[in-house]
């Protein structure tokens with residue numbers, strides 16, 4: 001049985017679990033990372049030299065890391081016709097653009113906000129940095145708001161990996177106890193994601 005190594009509270013594990021759910025793939029998930037440890041063990045490092053989660057391990061032992069790459073690999077290998085990762089070069093490039101954008105621009109401020117509110121002990125919380133990150137994130141979410149004008153999902157009316165890799169931040173942005181600008185299209189996307197079992201069971205979880 002294909003294995004996915006990683007704790008369920010990791011945003012990067014969540015997107016892979018959701019992708020597998022959308023594609024109807026079976027898997028065994030093994031807790032690793034955070035309090036579960038395992039990631040420093042030589043066997044784990046042989047699969048993932050960064051010692052981070054997630055890591056996907058196929059039946060023959062072959063392993064793959066980097067969550068976005070895992071999502072792409074799963075689509076290409078097990079569902080090449082799936083609209084999640086369109087075959088058409090331009091459509092695919094658009095999906096890739098937003099995956100890169102999320103990783104390269106949105107993730108850093110969202111991690112700062114999330115860690116300040118959820119993960120860090122009180123004495124380590126830097127509220128000045130949180131305010132700056134919230135301002136930056138608000139501007140970036142404004143770009144998504146515009147992109148969503150007149151369409152259901154980020155790259156049109158079908159769900160793609162662009163939405164799956166963004167989804168965890170959409171959830172956290174809406175449930176963290178923060179002031180948010182009014183972004184109705186983004187809220188509509190969140191409501192729409194909430195109708196998908198892969199999102200509700202793996203991503204839209206209580207913050208931890």
Ligand SMILES: N[C@@H](CCC(=O)N[C@@H](CS)C(=O)NCC(=O)O)C(=O)O
Pocket residue numbers: 010011012013032033034039051052053054065066067068
């Ligand atoms: N770029 C990597 C980042 C992986 C990453 O930073 N994973 C975090 C969890 S979200 C991690 O392993 N943290 C340490 C741990 O859980 O032990 C990916 O997308 O897979």
